[in-house]
Amino acid sequence: MTFLSRSHASWLVLAAAAVSAGLTGCQVNTSTGPSPDETTPTDFISGNPNGPGGRDVNEGADGASSSAGAGGGGDGAAGDDDGAGEDAERAITEADIIQVKDGKLYALSRYSGLSIIDISRRDRLRLVGQYQAGGIPFEMYLRDGVVYAMFSSWEQYILDDTTGAYSSVQTSRIEALDVSDPANIQSIGSFDLPGNISDSRIVGDVLYAVTFENGYCWGCASSPNTTVTSLSVGDPTDIDVVDQLTYGDEDPYGYGWRRSVSVTADRMYVAGIEWDGTDEGHSTIQIIDISDPGGTLVEGASVEATGQIESRWQMDEHEGVLRVISQPGLWWNNEAKPGVQTFSVASSEEITPLGYTELTLPRPETLRSVRFDGDRAYAITAEQTDPLFTIDLSDPEHPAQLGELEMPGWVYHMEPRGNRLLALGFDNASTEGALHVSLFDVSDLSNPTMLERVHFGGSWGSFAEDQDRIHKAFTILDDLGTILVPYSGWSFNGDLDGCGSYDSGIQLIDFTTDTLTKRGSAPARGQARRAFVHDDRLFAVSDEEVGTFNIDDRDAPVEVADLTLATIVQNAVTTGDLVVRLSADWWTSSAQLEVVPAADPGRAEPLGKLDLAELSTGSESSCYGSGITGARIFAHGQYAYLLWASYSADWTSSQTQLAVIDLRNPEAPRIASQRVLPFRGEGLSYLGYYGNVVQAGDSVVQAGSTLVVRNVSSGYYYYDEGGGPGAPPPSEASLEIIDLSSPSSPAHRSVALPEGAGYTGLQIDGTTVLTSHWVPLPDDASRARFYIDRIDVADPASPVVRAPVNVPGSLLAFDRAAGRALTMDYQTVEFEAADYAACYGVFGRAEFRPHNQETWDGPGLCRGTSHTLKLVDVGAETARLRDESPLDDSLSISQVFVGDDRVFMYNYAYYYADDGSASDQSGILVASGLEAGSIELATRTSAELGFGGPLLADGKRLIISSYSPPSIAVLDAADLDELTYETKAELSSYTHQVTVSGDRALCSLGHYGLEVVDLGD
Secondary structure, eight states: OBOOOOOHHHHHHHHHHHHHTTTTSSOBOOOOOOOSOOSSOOBOOEEOTTOGGGOOTTBOTTSOBOOOOOOOOOOSOOOOOTTTTSOGGGOEEOOBSEEEETTEEEEEETTTEEEEEEOSSTTOOEEEEEEOOSSEEEEEEEETTEEEEEEEEEEEEEEOTTTOOEEEEEEEEEEEEEOSSGGGOEEEEEEEEESEEEEEEEETTEEEEEEEEOSOSTTSOSSOEEEEEEEEOSSGGGOEEEEEEEEEOOOTTOOOOOEEEEEOSSEEEEEEOOOOSSSOOOEEEEEEEOOOTTOOOEEEEEEEESSBOOSGGGEEEETTEEEEEEBSSOTTOOOSOOEEEEEEEEETTEEEEEEEEEOOOSSOOEEEEEEEETTEEEEEEESSBOOEEEEEOSSTTSOEEEEEEOOBSEEEEEEEETTEEEEEEEOTTOTTOSEEEEEEEOSSTTSOEEEEEEEESBSEEEOSSOTTTGGGTSEEETTTTEEEEEEEEEEEOSSSSSOEEEEEEEEEEEEOSSOEEEEEEEEOSSOEEEEEEETTEEEEEESSEEEEEEOSSTTSOEEEEEEESOOOBSEEEEETTEEEEEEEEGGGTEEEEEEEETTSTTOSSOSEEEEOGGGGGGOSGGGGSHHHHTOEEEEETTEEEEEEEEEOTTSSOEEEEEEEEEOSSTTSOEEEEEEEESSOOGGGSOOOOOTTOOOOSBSEEEETTEEEEEEESOOSOEEOTTSSEEOOOOBOEEEEEEEOSSTTSOEEEEEEOOOBSEEOOBEEETTEEEEEEEEEETTEEEEEEEEEEEEEOSSTTSOEEOOOEEESSEEEEEETTTTEEEEEEEEEEEEEESSHHHHHTTOSSEEEEESOTTTOOSSEEEEEEEEEEEEEEEOSSOEEEEEEEEOOTTEEEEEEEEOSSOEEEEEEEEEEOTTSOEEEOOEEEEEEOTTTSSOEEEEEEGGGSOOEEEEEEETTEEEEEEETTEEEEEEEOSSTTSOEEEEEEEOSSOOSEEEEETTEEEEEOBTTOEEEEEOOO
C-alpha cells in the first residue's frame, strides 16, 4: 500500500482523539492495531520533513523568506583597615580567602569550598579537611578555632507541596564552622543575608556585612538596594542579627553597581555609583555609627560627593577629617574634572564641609585610582597616558594639588611606603607585558618621579580581584624585599595567526628603596589568587591547587610540592576497574587525562595523569586548548580514545583529531598514538538541522575497539536571502570507521552512505551500525521515501553494507533480535488560520504566513507537520507495517534517547488559549513496542520532572540531570502503566556530562569535580 498525506479533516480527528485520550496523563495507548495486510512488501512514502520542494512556507516567488517570527519552541593573613592604631578590643579585622595559623593553611576556593592544609612539615602538603558548601565562597575570618565563612549566591530551593515545583531564593550566608578537628568540620551556626555580599568587617565581636540586591537575583527585592547588617558572633553557635539598615540604590538603568565601604572603629562610610542618565553624576556617602560594642547601627549624616565613588580607596577618615576624591559622570564622560573634598567629622551625625579643590588635568581624562596616606593623597587619571597627581592635605581646608607625572598605561592600585609609592597597573601597549609594577619617588610632592617599572603578564593580563580587594593579593614582603603578584595573562604566538596561550602564576619582583628587579614566575594551575612565604617557601594559591616553590633562585622558582583543591572534570568513562577523567583548565589552556580507581572516581588525587598539551601541536586553533576541552572520550580494555575537532585560524575548515591513550600502567598513562583523520570534525557533537525530522542516535558510536563516526557534508542551519531558515542542500554522507585493535597504528576506512536529503544519527546494535536517510520523490518534492541503512563493522577492515530498506519515516530505535524498528513518520498539513495563535495552538512546531505581508497580523496560511510513530518488521530488503500511533501535533520533539525497548522523547507542548496566552505542557513521552510488537505510550509532564541538564537513557529508565536544584533523578519506565520518578541526589553544581556505570551515575561537574550518584533502589 502507499501512505500519502491525510486530509486536514481526518488529521483533526486523529489529533482530537489523541488529546481526548489524555496524552499528558500517566499512560496512553493510541495504537491503531496491526496492518490488515502483513504479507505484501510495501512502498512507504512520507511527507518531506523539509517541506514541499524543500522550501520554507514563507518563501516568496524569488525565494526570499518573510518569516512571521513566532514559533513553539605575611603568612597571608588579612591586614587591618584604617583602625590599625585603635584599642585592641575595637581593632578592625578584614576577611580574606586564605588564613594561616598554627601550621595550617585555610583556603577558600570557588569550587571546593573550605580546605584545611597541613603545612607544618616543609615540602609536604597534606589535605586534612574540606567543607563544601552550596554558595560561592566570598571571604572568611578565623577566630578561636572557628571559621566564619561567607558565601554569596547561596541558592535555596523551596518545594511547593501543592504544585510539586521548586522555587529558588538567592541569598548570602555566613557559616560558623568548627575547625578544631579539621578532619570533621562541623557547621555550628549560620545566618542568611539578602542578596550578595560585597564587603564585611569584624570589629570586636560584631561582624558588619554589606550586601547588595540588584533587583534580578532570585527571591531578592525587586529594586536595587544595599543592606548593612550587624551580627553578633561572640557565640558562633548563636549568630544573630543585632541591627540592619537598608538603602535604595539609584540605578534606574539596571547596571547593577554595588557600593564600596570604608571603615573606622566608630564609623562606616558606604557609597557607590549613582547615575540618572545625564552627563552629571554624584555619589551619596552614607555614614553609619558603629561605635556601640554591641553592634547597634545608628544612621548618621549623609554627604554628597561631587562625583562617583567606585572603590573604597576614594574615601578616607584621618584625624577627624573625611577626605574624598571623585569625578562626576561615568567612564565614557571624562570632560568633568575630578575634585578633592574634605569634611570635618565631629561625630557620625555632624559632618561639615571644609574645603574643595578641582584637579587641573592636562587633558580630559578618567579617574582610575586613588590612595590616601596621612597628609598626602595620590590620584591617577588615564586616557592613553597615565598622569599621577600628588595632593597635599596637611591643610584640610585648602587641599593643594602639587605635582604631576605622566607615564604610559594606568595604575590600578597604590601602596604608600613613606617617600616611595609602589603601584600595580596595566599597559596593553607594552610589548614586555600588559601588567606592571612601578616604583615612584614622592619625597618631593611637587616633582614625583618614576624610578623603575617592570612588565609581565603577557599580551593581555588580569587580576583575580576588584579594586576593593586587590590589596589582599598584591603582597609586599618588606623584610624580604620582594613583591608577589598573582596574575593571569594571555600571550600571542607571534605568528599573526590569532593564536595564543593562557598563563597564570605568581610574579616575583625584588625591590629596594630605588630599584625594581623582575625575577621569575611561579606557575599556577587555575587563576592565581594569593601568594605568601612560609618556612622559606613561596606558596601559590589558586581556586584549584596550592603549590609551593623553592625560591632560593628567585629567577627560577622550582616547584617542590602541590596539592589539588578542586578537580576539573569535563567528561569521564569507565573501563574495567578504572575511570578515565578528562580535565581542562581554561586559565592555563592545559588539558589533562586523569586515571582514578572505579571504586573512588571522585578522588582529588588521581593514580596517574597525562598532560595533553602536546596533542595541540598539530592544530592552529587548538593552541587555546579548546578543542581538547570538548573531546569525545571512549575506552575499551586498557586504552582510552579521544576524538576532537580542531579548526584553522580563520575557523573556515576543521579536522578530526584522534589520540589513543595507553592505560596499562594507570600511574603513568601515555599517548600510544595520535592521528589526524581525513574528515571534518565539527559534526562530532552535532547531528545537524533537518527541519521537522526527529533526530535519534549520536554522531559517534562504539563497537569494542572500533569507533564509527557519522560524516555529513551538510545538515546544518542555512538561511535564505530574506534571513529566514531555508532547507539544507542535498547531503553527502559517509561512515568513518576507525579500527583501534592495534592501538599504536589506528586504521581508517570510509564507507559512503546512499545520497539523500538528510541523515539521522547513528545507533549501535551489537556490531551493526544503523542510521536512516530520506530521498524526495522525483515528481513530487513535498513527499519522500525513508530508508534504514545497516552496516556491520564486526570486521572493521571489511565492513558489510546491507541494502537500504524503505520504511515509513526516520529511524528512532531498532531491535536486531526482534527484527523491528520504531520510526517517526511525517505528513504535511496546511490550513487557513485566523492568526498566529490559531496556528501555533494546533501545531507544536509550525510555520505561519499571514496574508497581510505589511502588518504581519490577521489570517494566513498555517503549515505544520503531523508526526506518527510506526512499528515495522524489517527484513533483508523490505519492511512491513505492524502498528502505528499518531502523536498530538501540539508536541514538538526536541531530543530522543533510546534505551532497552524504550524510546524517551523530550518534547515541548504549548497550548494557546483564546486570548493568545500559552501554557507549557512539555515533558517526556515514552514509547515501547519493539519487543511486544505493538506500540504503547506513556507521558510525564515537565511540572512533575526536573530538567536543564543532560539526559541519558539506560535500559528502561531515563537518567535526568536538573539545574534547579542541581540534581540527578531517575524516570523508571519499566511499567508503562505506572511511571515512577525519584530524585537520587542533589549535586554541588550543574552537570556537564553523565556516564552510567552499573548502578552508578558519574556526574562530571566541570570545575566542581566528579560526583557519584547511586541509582539503585
